[in-house]
Amino acid sequence: MNNSYGSLFRISTFGESHGPAIGVVIDGCPAGLEIDEPFIQSELNRRKPGQSKITTQRKEDDTFKILSGVFEGKSTGTPIAIVIENQDQRSKDYGHIAETYRPSHADYTYDAKYGHRDFRGGGRSSARETAARVAAGAIAKLMLLKEGVTINAFVSQVGELKAPYYTQLDLSKTEDNIVRCPDPATAEKMIALIDQVRLERDTIGGLVTCVIKNTPVGLGEPVFDKLHAELGKAMLSINAVKGFEYGSGFEGTQLRGSQHNDEFYNEGGRTRTKTNHSGGVQGGISNGEDIYFNVAFKPVATIMQDQQSVDTSGNAVTVSGKGRHDPCVLPRAVPIVEAMAALVIVDFLLRARLSKI
């Protein structure tokens, strides 16, 4: 169960970065959904390495193959297995970490937990695993499309550079630039900053904001599986994420209740709220307003500099950065955030079918 996510639309991912392949099995996709394969590929392309100068120059085509669950272009209700072969298996790039613990990576904790690990390129802990999530998320998005739900994530902050609040942005412009920030002026500065950090052989973090529109009222479960709690878990399960907030978030703690409460009004027979500090979720359940949240990504741990560490025997060693890595994970994180959000929403859409007799 450790490698599965979702209760009714359940994905199980597998694969190490330098094994033969990674992949995902989706169990619970209802029958009859048209599976648009070019769309799945386009989502994978948004995540793949080597797509611009501010991402890693490593090359992976990330071409997927569907092994089951789709017949004559439509889902059959049986498990959809998707495999993505690993191409760029230059193990020698990673040989130095077999006996060395890279700072702020998972090398040490995996060794402690399992005793035996695939150390090549981070193995299972590599962010390469997220390609499988994006493929599955693309299918989730196809289901959401039928319901009219849209999910748009974008880079809202890199270092200190912040984009305007989401309601002031045209989210259709996110893909217009390589940093995936829909505000052109901020995007330009972000790109320059990331490029500079790259030249300094360093890395930088920031925020991804995600906005979900047109969600039906009633998604989410009241106690433990609150809609925002599942969104939080889904986001925190992405590599390098350190924080999650939705609606008014951390800043909301500074308001008084009288300022923070979202008063209701009637708009053409529909119950709406005047403000949306709730972020579209009340009591763990969607109220039909925009769901929006922020995801905090740390600066990625792999830097092109020397760092002090220990080896598996406890001896002090110097770890030297090499290989091809992302100076900033945020542009490639955008489709991952969207994929995980889509998986959460689809799961709750199915669960909502069960709430009444």
Add this chain to the structure above:
Amino acid sequence: MNNSYGSLFRISTFGESHGPAIGVVIDGCPAGLEIDEPFIQSELNRRKPGQSKITTQRKEDDTFKILSGVFEGKSTGTPIAIVIENQDQRSKDYGHIAETYRPSHADYTYDAKYGHRDFRGGGRSSARETAARVAAGAIAKLMLLKEGVTINAFVSQVGELKAPYYTQLDLSKTEDNIVRCPDPATAEKMIALIDQVRLERDTIGGLVTCVIKNTPVGLGEPVFDKLHAELGKAMLSINAVKGFEYGSGFEGTQLRGSQHNDEFYNEGGRTRTKTNHSGGVQGGISNGEDIYFNVAFKPVATIMQDQQSVDTSGNAVTVSGKGRHDPCVLPRAVPIVEAMAALVIVDFLLRARLSKI
């Protein structure tokens, strides 16, 4: 499954605020654990209403009764059912919400989801449900005690008033004041602020910080069930929580990778990190350093003021605040945060028994 939490040490809560009782069934508590009933009661007392002038004046004894799973003072490995009877069932206090949607409460979303709800006192959406969590969490704490793990939460911020960073505090002093902030000077100001807000018939939010010490290395699962992802979900499932961050959190996004990485060193044969921006978790798995995280609570939605809203037929109405409510949920949230953290850690302790042959 909606009302259950945990995979191996699994709790299932039940009950509405104004029904006969609330309770919890714990399935998966290993046999042989000494069940210290006075300790369970003391944890419930930390959460119960009416304990100080800055909490609600509502009175509930929150006396629990164990119905099963304990024999001769020790757990038997069978389900432990705990029931807490509801005493303060003054339904008339809540009659006004039968047909009215209180702003930023769950009234509207429950109605939309279920069509039929127990509206008395919030019913299932009432924070009263968390008493069941605290009872179960107390048993989880008894298991952790045997492993030497300690969990300490405290109020680290109310409105703009912030306590010093946790390493500068003596966490044993948290219970010394009614706001549960271990820094006496800040505590005094916090209490005054909450009292003032109460007089203004308003509410205020803030942060609870939680610190977990002496966790074994190797807790957490690598992909979806990362240790911090589960902690995040657990915290976000608590009423009024809007955000979660661990380790360097949102501020960590401002650092460069070269500043943020935690270099390893060897301390007496043990692999340790010089800094702890990772918050004790690397790749989703505990590394033995302190686990610490912040939980953001919004100002509670029930205020003693008039607010605009709609009724179940969509008509505009005025909702008037009445009853006895918390001006600030944070002091009573401390034991809830600890309980949920204990449940997460115990669950991963059991899961860790499965990682190697």
Add this chain to the structure above:
Amino acid sequence: MNNSYGSLFRISTFGESHGPAIGVVIDGCPAGLEIDEPFIQSELNRRKPGQSKITTQRKEDDTFKILSGVFEGKSTGTPIAIVIENQDQRSKDYGHIAETYRPSHADYTYDAKYGHRDFRGGGRSSARETAARVAAGAIAKLMLLKEGVTINAFVSQVGELKAPYYTQLDLSKTEDNIVRCPDPATAEKMIALIDQVRLERDTIGGLVTCVIKNTPVGLGEPVFDKLHAELGKAMLSINAVKGFEYGSGFEGTQLRGSQHNDEFYNEGGRTRTKTNHSGGVQGGISNGEDIYFNVAFKPVATIMQDQQSVDTSGNAVTVSGKGRHDPCVLPRAVPIVEAMAALVIVDFLLRARLSKI
């Protein structure tokens, strides 16, 4: 999870035979179901001890109380907790088993598994636990009633005495006699046989047959959670059950494929089968024909005779039968079989809501 059953309509039972109470929490009952409390009680009465001369003379009222999840007579979609207090707690009746392993009971295996057990009256291994299942099953039956599905179990064999095949019986007559066999002539002989066995201070086994009518086409999942596989597990989880067969069952192995296959025909636009060796299930999924199956119960282990055994230290001891026990478990097993069948069918009814987009 060990004490839970069902995936979407999930029950979790708790309680030992001689603790304060037993009970069940139902999570996943859709909102809006009318909860007919007298019906629940009537189902419990069919299972309770002391109801006739051929059952144990032990007295338990088995009065239940609903603690949550029901408001104004209807389910709210939140967990329904039901508690049944234990009345007949004469622990001295059972004191002799604290250090002795009763033959073919669970005393020895519980001790080996848990190290610490509630030995009073079998504790958790007592068939008393099934009262909780019957209460939950009654609610499942209320849901099935709305769908037109009927479930009828009856005693079809005691020792060598067999009732006619189910299609030759009037199943509405099952409750007309104390052995719950709808064939009056066979019932009379069965009662005489059980009474004779009782006088011999011995016990006797037999079969319960269960027939489910009007199931919608499409219930069951194709691979592991086949409809008959779940029915099998549910039945085998009942105390004293040793075997399960559905449709043609064990006898079907004697037929050739050409004899066994159920040919299809069209009846008024509905696809039907001429014969029903399939027992209403094909490829794990219901086809709309009658679902029928047999459940084999061993003679109950508690006999009023001396038996050889060992104590917890491995010394040879003689176990003497005493107390008040059932000479034949079958009449009281009928409502339990029905309850478990109802739980299985309701769960699959909910799962069927998920099969198509």
Add this chain to the structure above:
Amino acid sequence: MNNSYGSLFRISTFGESHGPAIGVVIDGCPAGLEIDEPFIQSELNRRKPGQSKITTQRKEDDTFKILSGVFEGKSTGTPIAIVIENQDQRSKDYGHIAETYRPSHADYTYDAKYGHRDFRGGGRSSARETAARVAAGAIAKLMLLKEGVTINAFVSQVGELKAPYYTQLDLSKTEDNIVRCPDPATAEKMIALIDQVRLERDTIGGLVTCVIKNTPVGLGEPVFDKLHAELGKAMLSINAVKGFEYGSGFEGTQLRGSQHNDEFYNEGGRTRTKTNHSGGVQGGISNGEDIYFNVAFKPVATIMQDQQSVDTSGNAVTVSGKGRHDPCVLPRAVPIVEAMAALVIVDFLLRARLSKI
């Protein structure tokens, strides 16, 4: 979840008989297990078609490939994905079933459930799916080998031909003949009978018996997940299975309690039973004696004869048998029964790690 089995050692299978591949993902295999690939292949060879004159003459190599979870010959604790490509994709053999419902197959029920199905060769309902179970079961067997647990299944009955009781057989001889019955005289008769049935273009059923030795005491969970209940479900989930009984089974219903009870005695410090009507399981938990059970297989539905049926529009049609099919599924079912039994036992071995503090 529909296509997953097991709680801690969990397998998820995927694939249709005529898609690109079938496969399985194992989540929960502890790290450090040596993965003997030739052994996995030898298990697949026992199940594969075309292995003798009494099985289908269809050819599939059933060569597997491990995509993840194994490094340097040992499991890493991450998901083990195994893929088996489909070779024999002669779709034309199966074209006739696109619009026709074959008697006692899953064609009709799949159509009713999903609306859209892969009809080629039975698609997901094909017994080809069991190859994935055998591959996963082989890994489970590798874990059991380390614990000394052995699992031996064999064909104990074909039509009316019965092998002697298992204790009178040398189970090491099962693989000595093509019908997999360890009694040479019975085996010879069985082979002749199957061959005759094949010439009659018909099919025949029978029993597989399975014996598990050296199981530790304490496996199984007391209430719903009783050891024998899980074994029952696992067996009933195999295609063509109609019944399950363990220990004394259906015949045990004919004994009196005084005959059926297994008295305890002490053998060299170990608590044992003189008889074993319990089949090694008491109260749902293993007692260390042999676990044995029977699995009833119907005659397979595909026969080389004309049968009456309907098409998808309800018109009467004649279905003509063609293609290459098994006249008797039992010889190839033996490794499948063993695989499912191994998966059940390994899962409970892991669960047993959780029973005590």
